[in-house]
Amino acid sequence: MPNRRVTAKAAAISAAALLAAAAAACGDDDPDAEDAADLGGSWTANLTTTAEWAAVYPNGHGTVNATSDDGTNVQLTAVGLGDSVEYTAHVHDGECDDNPPGGGHWLSDPNGEDAAGNIVELTFTTSATGVGETTESSTLALDDRAESVVVHAPDAVVQAQGLTGDRVLCGDLED
Numbered sequence: 001m002p003n004r005r006v007t008a009k010a011a012a013i014s015a016a017a018l019l020a021a022a023a024a025a026c027g028d029d030d031p032d033a034e035d036a037a038d039l040g041g042s043w044t045a046n047l048t049t050t051a052e053w054a055a056v057y058p059n060g061h062g063t064v065n066a067t068s069d070d071g072t073n074v075q076l077t078a079v080g081l082g083d084s085v086e087y088t089a090h091v092h093d094g095e096c097d098d099n100p101p102g103g104g105h106w107l108s109d110p111n112g113e114d115a116a117g118n119i120v121e122l123t124f125t126t127s128a129t130g131v132g133e134t135t136e137s138s139t140l141a142l143d144d145r146a147e148s149v150v151v152h153a154p155d156a157v158v159q160a161q162g163l164t165g166d167r168v169l170c171g172d173l174e175d
Helices: 004-025 031-038 155-161
Strands: 041-049 061-068 072-079 086-092 121-125 132-138 148-152 167-172
Touching: 041 148, 061 148, 061 167, 072 086, 072 121, 072 148, 086 167, 121 132
Parallel strands: none
Antiparallel strands: 041 061, 041 167, 061 072, 072 132, 086 121, 086 148, 148 167
């Protein structure tokens, strides 16, 4: 006949081990909890002309200030670009040293489409002296995959310059 004290003690130890295992399964191993902790922040970037565009816009440069919490606000200023040209800019998932500079677009849903509603996009038109600025807001919250901001030239300007790439300026985001 088994000893009831030993059986009760063994049951208590088993229950404690089961509770500890269940507690360990929550928290750090939950990818959604980790992703939520990586959302938001403040970043700056100094935009510089990419190697391909250095001869076209040798004085091209700019700044970016981005803040993200429930959504994202990005302020961009660029100088030394073409006059009266509409440019687009995006947050990217690579660094400016990558090939192509900035890698791909940062996607809010990495498995989603590279399209409006899943990217942070800015547009601005430069003045007659090549200066442009914009402040854009997005409902998307940046995370630690956001690495850079890239300014893209329109296709007509790329073709007129005889170039193949549209990445004019790039700046790595810094905390």
